[in-house]
Amino acid sequence: MLNALAREIACRSSDWGERVVIDPHSILDRGAELALSPPGRTSPNGTCRLMRAADGWIAVNLPRPDDWTLMSAWLESEVAAADWHHLEIAVADRPVFYLRERAIMLGLAAGIVGEVAHDAGPITPTLAMGKPRLRGGAPVVADLTSLWAGPLCAGLLARGGARVTRYESAQRPDPSRDAAPRFYRSLNQGKAHQTLDFQTSESRTRLREALGQADIVVTSARPRAFATLGIDPKDVFVANPSLIWVAITGYGWQEQAGQRVAFGDDAAAAGGLLRWTAGGDPRFLGDALADPLTGLAAASAAMQAWKDGGGVLIDVALARVAAFAAHDDMCEESIGNTYSPH
Helix, strand or coil: CHHHHHHHHHHHHHHHCCCCCCCHHHHCCCCCCCCCCCCCCECCCCCEEEEEECCEEEEEECCCHHHHHHHHHHHCCCCCCCCHHHHHHHHCCCCHHHHHHHHHHHCCEEEECCCCCCCCCCCCCEEECCCCCCCCCCCEEEEECCCCHHHHHHHHHHHCCCEEEEEEECCCCCCHHHHCHHHHHHHHCCCEEEEECCCCHHHHHHHHHHHHHCCEEEECCCHHHHHHCCCCHHHHHHHCCCCEEEEEECCCCCHHHHHCCCCHHHHHHHCCCEEECCCCCEEECCCCCHHHHHHHHHHHHHHHHHHHCCCEEEEEEHHHHHHHHHHHCCCCCCCCCCCCCC
């Protein structure tokens, strides 16, 4: 899958800009700056763990300090689980469905191992939202993403000659900026930067203007984040019918899937992108694999959508990409097209 995506990006980028040639395996590696451990039942970055519940396995990801404060509420227990050992004991007698639904309600990242089935391709569905219009020149891209998959997608577009502006929230800047500054710079080189205070009407107006003027917008927030800002994608497409909106989420843009929080490791587990021991226990394959795979797939889809004229919201889910990769077994021959035009 990795090599096939690299070939797609090289081919599609040369159709509309500069040919982007990448070493796909280097895309997976951020260990030069982060202290990563070998993958096992705990993710290399240490924030996600595969746990045996009463009726299956679940991946629980707690990368944010506040996540641990929610453990009592998650488990509906008066006794807080303050470390992984005690959390595993508490999880062991609870059903995976109960744990997942409680996590969704509380905004925690948790996925049942293998819960997401393989689709016809990693990018499904693609929603026709506007009206395609063929254009020339370099696309204008608004990058509203953070962490890994979204910045990688927009960064590849920038390497292909797109004019990318990165918009960051003054209240919630990308955590990678401080946690892994070299990694952050590698993903965001070649982009212009603007910081917006979304608590002000002026910044919200600037954001709406950016969405109205962009050819491609790449996002990594759930739908509720845009509702909070008073932004409805349908209205955006009315104002900008040929827009390409690349919506990267954990499980999908629509319905309950759009409510779920996810990161690269728990999404990989939900998609079944794991290895299994002889005793039948799951183990991580690498570092947050759903993130870089999704970034590559999303960039390829955006390039194809630009060629086809746009007018679409491309619904890109980390867990769906992981499920496709697990089914594909990283095989080059069966990748097919990552984008299905409307």
